[in-house]
Amino acid sequence: MTAIDFAKGHGTGNDFIIVPDPADRLELGAAQVAALCDRHRGIGADGLLRVAPSEQGEAKWFMDYRNADGSIAEMCGNGVRVFARYLLEQGMADGDRIPVDTRAGVKTVSVTRDGLSVDMGPAEFGPESQTTVEGATWTGRAVSMGNPHLVCRLEDEERLDALDLHRQPRYDTVLFPEGINVEFVVGTAPRVRMRVHERGVGETLSCGTGACAVGAVALRHAGTPTGTCEVAVPGGTLTVTVTDRTVHLAGPAVIVAEGTARL
Structure with a gap:
């Protein structure tokens, strides 16, 4: 049996296990990641962040992100901010700007008065597509933030609250061959509210x-493609700022525990 050190952190309730691997020697299979993320038999988390050395010159550390089911994901906006918080608290990074290598490229995290902000790169808008939940079908906008999203506007808050997002909503597997994160949103910019089903995790x-995708779509829908939009999620509030060149995501990121786990 192998013992590994870990930390636990979250950003607005989106929680992660952080595993330091500065020598890049730890091989975690999908089943091991899923066991660690299990909320009843493991530590419990929406995903796992392995801290590995980066091969990029501008970033010292690579964020090896896995979903709760052990599958590999390209990017995680809350995860990269929690990852940077861990680096700062462990003395593995310093200053007010921390570059982090990810599968979606190097993302720069900035220390702010209220938390951490990350430059996520531009939102890439795709075609309209449909999703189905419990027999009801909605049309949404495909958006890539380094990973795939489908943003669907709902009529009212009651409909949003009533959604059962425990199971993956149906989607176009031809358009999204790697799976999809589906966001359901109500309200108009500069403040909207959303719920999300994340691929490989659940609600x-x-x-x-997802908040970045929702904020970008909400601002477009309001006729102001740039600006700031507050996105209320079940775990708190994130601030999305869209410019001509990029999207910034800001919010809290905290480390809540450290310990040793057995594989």
């Missing part, structure tokens, strides 16, 4: 890349 209290 989560928050999704950083």
Whole structure:
């Protein structure tokens, strides 16, 4: 039996296990990640962040992100902010700007008065597509934030509250061959509210890349494609700022525990 050190952190309730691996020697299989993320038989988390050395010159550390089911994901907006918080608290990074290598490229996290903000890169808008939950079908906008999203507007808050998002909503597997994160949103910019089903996880209290996708779509729908939009999620509030070149995601990121786990 192997023992590993870990920390636990979250950003607006989107929680992660952080595993330091500065020598890049730890091989975690999908089943091991899923066991660690199990909320009843493991530590419990929406995903796992392995801290590995980066091969990029501008970033010292690579965020090896896995979903709760052990599958690999390209990017995680809350995860990269929690990852940077861990680096700062462990003395593995310093200053007010921390570059982090991810599968979606190097993301720069900035220390702010209220938490951590990350430059997520531009939102890439795709075509309209449909999703189905419990027999009801909605049309949404495909958005890539380094990972795939489908943003669907609902008529009212009661409909949003009534959604059962425990199971993956149906989607176009041809358009989204790697799976999809589906966001349901009500309200208009500069403040909207959303719920999300994350691929490989289920419904989560928050999704950083999803909030970015929702904020970008909400601002477009309001006729102001740039600006700031507050996105209320079940776990709190995230602030999304869209410019001509990029999208910034800001919010809290905290480390809540450290310990040793057995594989």
